[in-house]
Amino acid sequence: xxxxxxxxxxxxxxxxxxxxxxxxxxxxxxxxxxxxxxxxxxxxxxxxxxxxxxxxxxxxxxxxxxxxxxxxxxxxxxxxxxxxxxxxxxxxxxxxxxxxxxxxxxxxxxxxxxxxxxxxxxxxxxxxx
Amino acid sequence: xxxxxxxxxxxxxxxxxxxxxxxxxxxxxxxxxxxxxxxxxxxxxxxxxxxxxxxxxxxxxxxxxxxxxxxxxxxxxxxxxxxxxxxxxxxxxxxxxxxxxxxxxxxxxxxxxxxxxxxxxxxxxxxxxxxxxxxxxxxxxxxxxxxxxxxxxxxxxxxxxxxxxxxxxxxxxxxxxxx
Numbered sequence: 001x002x003x004x005x006x007x008x009x010x011x012x013x014x015x016x017x018x019x020x021x022x023x024x025x026x027x028x029x030x031x032x033x034x035x036x037x038x039x040x041x042x043x044x045x046x047x048x049x050x051x052x053x054x055x056x057x058x059x060x061x062x063x064x065x066x067x068x069x070x071x072x073x074x075x076x077x078x079x080x081x082x083x084x085x086x087x088x089x090x091x092x093x094x095x096x097x098x099x100x101x102x103x104x105x106x107x108x109x110x111x112x113x114x115x116x117x118x119x120x121x122x123x124x125x126x127x128x129x
Numbered sequence: 130x131x132x133x134x135x136x137x138x139x140x141x142x143x144x145x146x147x148x149x150x151x152x153x154x155x156x157x158x159x160x161x162x163x164x165x166x167x168x169x170x171x172x173x174x175x176x177x178x179x180x181x182x183x184x185x186x187x188x189x190x191x192x193x194x195x196x197x198x199x200x201x202x203x204x205x206x207x208x209x210x211x212x213x214x215x216x217x218x219x220x221x222x223x224x225x226x227x228x229x230x231x232x233x234x235x236x237x238x239x240x241x242x243x244x245x246x247x248x249x250x251x252x253x254x255x256x257x258x259x260x261x262x263x264x265x266x267x268x269x270x271x272x273x274x275x276x277x278x279x280x281x282x283x284x285x286x287x288x289x290x291x292x293x294x295x296x297x298x299x300x301x302x303x304x305x306x307x308x
Contacts, residue, residue: 115303
């Protein structure tokens with residue numbers, strides 16, 4: 001990998017293609033960021049890679065719930081995302097956050113769907129004047 | 130005198146007429162007439178003019194005094210009239226001043242009453258506005274406290290009551306609604 005400073009969009013496109021091709025990108029990406037002294041941009045690069053994957057029909061979604069998702073619920077959410085985004089492939093990354101109390105929060109590179117009880121309570125408290 | 134008495138006795142004895150009998154001696158009479166005339170002339174020449182002058186002067190002074198007294202009386206009468214007129218004018222002016230003072234006092238009282246009324250109305254209005262503000266603030270505080278309390282209570286209750294099955298239903302419902 002050359003040490004020339006590439007744009008994050010190009011990096012994301014490259015690593016998205018690598019992922020779709022089935023190759024591991026963790027080590028090469030880490031090596032590049034360290035060598036290019038751009039480790040501070042790691043989170044942004046990951047987000048850009050997710051966006052690039054979404055453009056290529058591969059959707060990565062962070063799914064947060066108050067309890068562990070069952071296989072049935074994962075399947076239901078995956079079907080929902082496939083249906084609403086027209087993605088060829090959907091991969092969900094489940095997160096457990098008891099603070100959410102109930103419901104589900106789905107974060108995709110382009111949108112967020114938040115139906116958690118915590119979110120509703122926050123909306124309620126936001127109506128304070 | 131002795132000479133005259135002696136002369137007369139001599140003459141009486143000599144003539145023996147009525148004039149002598151009456152004791153009148155022509156010489157003496159003539160002498161007395163001449164002396165009298167001289168006296169009259171002297172008086173008319175020296176005393177009477179001076180006396181008349183003094184009398185005239187005195188009369189003039191008296192007339193002047195009388196005239197001055199009359200003038201003084203006239204002046205006094207005029208002054209009396211002036212005083213009466215001044216008193217009348219003063220009374221009229223005093224009446225006007227009193228009337229004006231009463232009017233001004235009434236106007237001042239009316240003005241003060243108007244200002245006091247306006248001030249009182251402003252105080253009442255401000256009090257109403259402040260009261261309304263306080264009510265609105267209290268309502269806001271109550272609203273916010275209620276929301277806070279509801280959110281807190283909901284969090285406490287939901288955190289204990291939402292079971293896995295309920296959570297599953299909530300998620301399924303949310304997915305269906307969004308689909």
